[in-house]
Amino acid sequence: MKNIYDTLEFNQIKNKISTYCVSSLGKTRIAELMPLKDTDDLKLEQKYLDQAMKLIFKYGKMPIGHFIDIEPLLLKTTKDGTLFGEDFVQIVYLLNNVKEVQSYLSEKELVDNELLQLCNALVLPKQLLADINRCIDSSGNVLDGASSELRRIRRQILSIESNIRTKIDQVKVANKDYLSQEAISSRNNHLVLPVKAGNKNLIKGIVHAVSSSGQTMFIEPDIIVQMNNQLVHAKDDERREVNRILTVLSNNVKDHYDVLHEDQELMIDIDVIFAKAAYGVKIDGIVPEVAEDYQHFSLIRARHPLIEPHDVVANDIVLNAPKRMLLISGSNTGGKTVVLKTAGLLSVMALCAMALPCTKATVPMFDQICVDLGDEQSIEQSLSTFSSHMKRLVEITNEVTEKSLVLLDEIGSGTDPREGQSIAEAILRYLHQINPLIVASTHYSGLKEFAKNEDYILVAAVEFDQELMQPTYRLIEGSVGNSYAIEISSRLGLNQEIVDMAYQIKEESLTDTDKLLEKLQNELAQVQIEKDRLEALTNETEVKMNKYERLISSFEKHKDEMMEKAKAEANKLLEESKQEIDLVVEDLKQQAVLKQHVVIDAKRNLDLLKHEPKKVINEEVHEYQVGDVVKVLSANRQGEILSINKKGILTINMSGLKLNAKPEEVSFISKKVKPKKVKSNLKSLRKTTNQSYELNIIGKRYEEAMAIVDKFLDDAIVNNYTMVRIIHGMGTGVLRNGVRKMLDKNKNIVSYRDGGPNEGGLGATLVYFE
DSSP states (O other), rough: OOOHHHTTTTTHHHHHHTTOOOHHHHHHHHHHOOOOOOOHHHOOOOHHHHHHHHHHHHHSOOOOOOOOOOOOHHHHHTTTTTOHHHHHHHHHHHHHHHHHHHHHHHSSOOOOOHHHHHHTTTOOOOOHHHHHHHHOOSOOOGGGGOOOHHHHHHHHHHHHHHHHHHHHHHHHHHTTBBBBBBEEEEEETTEEEEEEEGGGGTTOEEEEEEEETTEEEEEEEHHHHHHHHHHHHHHHHHHEEEHHHHHHHHHHHHTHHHHHHHHHHHHHHHHHHHHHHHHHHHOOOOEEEEESSSEEEEEEEEEETTTTTTTOOOOEEEEEEOOEEEEEEEEETSSSSHHHHHHHHHHHHTTTOOOOOSSSSEEEEOOOEEEEOOOOBBBBTOOOOHHHHHHHHHHHHHHHOOOOEESSSSSSSOOOOOHHHHHHHHHHHHHHHOOOEEEEEEHHHHHHHHHHTTTTTEEEEEEETTTEEEEEEEEEHHHHHHHEEEEEEHHHHOOHHHHHHHHHHHHHHOOOHHHHHHHHHHHHHHHHHHHHHHHHHHHHHHHHHHHHHHHHHHHHHHHHHHHHHHHHHHHHHHHHHHHHHHHHHHHHHHOOOOOOHHHHHHHHHHHHSSSSSSSOOOOOOOOOTTTOEEEEEETTTEEEEEETTTTOOOOOOEETEEEEEEEGGGGEEEEOOOOOOOOOOOOHOOOOOOEEEEETTTTTTHHHHHHHHHHHHHHHHTTTTEEEEEEEOOTTTHHHHHHHHHHHOOEEEEEEEEOTTTTTGEEEEEEEEO
């Protein structure tokens, strides 16, 4: 008989999950998956699964690459064996995966959970990885940079080979008439010349080979024999150095045996967890609840995972105490066996910590799943269909416990209907005494009547659409279904005369109770069809509501995005304008028309026009008046309120730039302070004086410093100073050169010079006016 996992097609599920594994080790682990026996272990694996599925939904697949089993390599190093270059490449694959997992987790804002703790147990031996990468390339070759000695030897080899090539080319040219061909050959790792047999004594050297015809002799000229010997010795030195490097690296791997062994085990766990999670996402699955009381079993909107999504029909398979048995009836090819297989397969998947294609599920911690499904006829064992089923039923009744799940398809079939029905009822009564959870199917009318009268049995039927004359594969709880054998036979092409005769015989054999029951069942089927239609309309309405809500949300989002895009484009245009202004300003400065501090103020005012991503809001309430001094929060600058309109919008003057702002976008500084009248004495300001006047710009940024110097020179001219001193320091000379360029352009300056010993030296410039 087939294994129950073959019967339930669980192995196909494992094959599908294994396609999401990146390592052969993970695929092997999936192939060996069996239902867990410990509840705590199962719940921990379910947490890993749930957390991995959430990670995939939010951030995408874990970036794990291919890796193979390095355990044999690790064991080799523990026995003082030396690994080959390609062996280290496999170790690097594993360590790169560890690095990728750590990077993937560090870049995300993750809450601490069981999966994160599992991944954080990975340890990356950074120095070992760096040493291997320094010494071994991706093809397993030892790099020149592995050691200074290896680099020296390989340079020596290249030099010798170059010299050999040069010498043999010279010999070839000098003796070209004695050669059978122009090409230089290689024999026994030695470069040789193809010499005609008759000229062999004209070229002295060692004969390494003779052609099959005997007409050509391959001779290594004496002049390069010694050089070839040097090359052989150098390559021996290279092999010894390479072996030394591999031995050192192997010992390093040996020292990290525990870390590497544990990293590989954890990487296999992570590979398997994310493979199961990826499959769970693919089937739109959920992590089921594990019930320990064996009183509840429910698979809500359960779908068979191996049936194509557009063909599968979702059903509720539910048993709650005292109902411990679900008896399904209905038409042939109506889906009874699929319901049983779905219940069994999803239970096995749940106990293997896999996601289930349901909307909600509760699965007890079954100790075993007992199955009798399909045609078990065995020609080899001379067993009929009935005998094969009965053999399996004998095993089930002997092995089952109250913690088991039992699946029985067409119980008692394959023999005389009366006897088969009697055996089926007896088996169900016996199993009820043991009290496992049971899902069974039948065509026997007597068994259906028996089930309706027992409070521990829940009856259900697979629906049959009488208008279309085909099954719908929906499971209707509380209903008893007909087989519809005559209808299905007619649909399959049975002669209509035979069909009509069958209907007549059936009608004559039915009692009044049977007729009433069939009428009620047909009416119930119509009610169910109407219920399904209303449910479909409700679902369609919900889908449309969700669609419209998404459209509205998308519109709002796009509106904000377009506003932000427009602001960004405005800012870009502003920056381009500033660059164009800089070009014009530079031209005006060349003509000594524009002052630099005026340019800086203008550019700062342009910056105030920039659109900020988010405004700073002032929540304090203040009644503003014209003349109040306020700070514009988005610009972080002060200004004076010029006016307030009816809507409360403030017009603010910031150093000549007018700006409109809401009251919550500014903060109150002070009331306007009226300046005291000061008697003007312009004549005294313009009085000629020899007093020293100086400016210190050390530590200022270049542009800021030039603006300050420009204004300082204007003030000096206005105040009639004859001489001023500008202290700029020596430093890199940038400020000094900038000052000198500005002085050269100013027509009011007669001369300037470096400061003297007591005047600041080269760190200061003295300026003289007319």
